[in-house]
Amino acid sequence: MNSLMDIVEKDSIVEGRPEFNVGDTVSIKVRIKEGGKTRIQLFKGVVIAMKGSGVSKTFTVRKISSGVAVERVFPINCPNIEGIEVDTKGKVRRAKLYYLRDRVGKASKVKIRN
Numbered sequence: 001m002n003s004l005m006d007i008v009e010k011d012s013i014v015e016g017r018p019e020f021n022v023g024d025t026v027s028i029k030v031r032i033k034e035g036g037k038t039r040i041q042l043f044k045g046v047v048i049a050m051k052g053s054g055v056s057k058t059f060t061v062r063k064i065s066s067g068v069a070v071e072r073v074f075p076i077n078c079p080n081i082e083g084i085e086v087d088t089k090g091k092v093r094r095a096k097l098y099y100l101r102d103r104v105g106k107a108s109k110v111k112i113r114n
Contacts, residue, residue: 009055014077022047022097023090023110026061028074029082040082043072046090046110048097062100064108069101089113 027044045063052058057076090110100108
């Protein structure tokens, strides 16, 4: 039974995703369908959480857009993700950065890892 699940999960895993962690600033190219057309939209922000493992692994990205905070949860193996680029590596000491929700302006920045 366990080997059957491994076979099914192996087909769903997307290869070629870069390694990134919580605190990193990432740019995600998302494929969006509008009517009969598809386009690619860039979503750039800080990874504030990672959950799960294997096929069901997800990560949450937070960005500020026109003064409004936007958070979006992406499955790591989503076929609608065209690509992920790691812009900067962040230096953090926590696994979840939910405290950034209460911060505004410079206080919400994550230090860059050298």
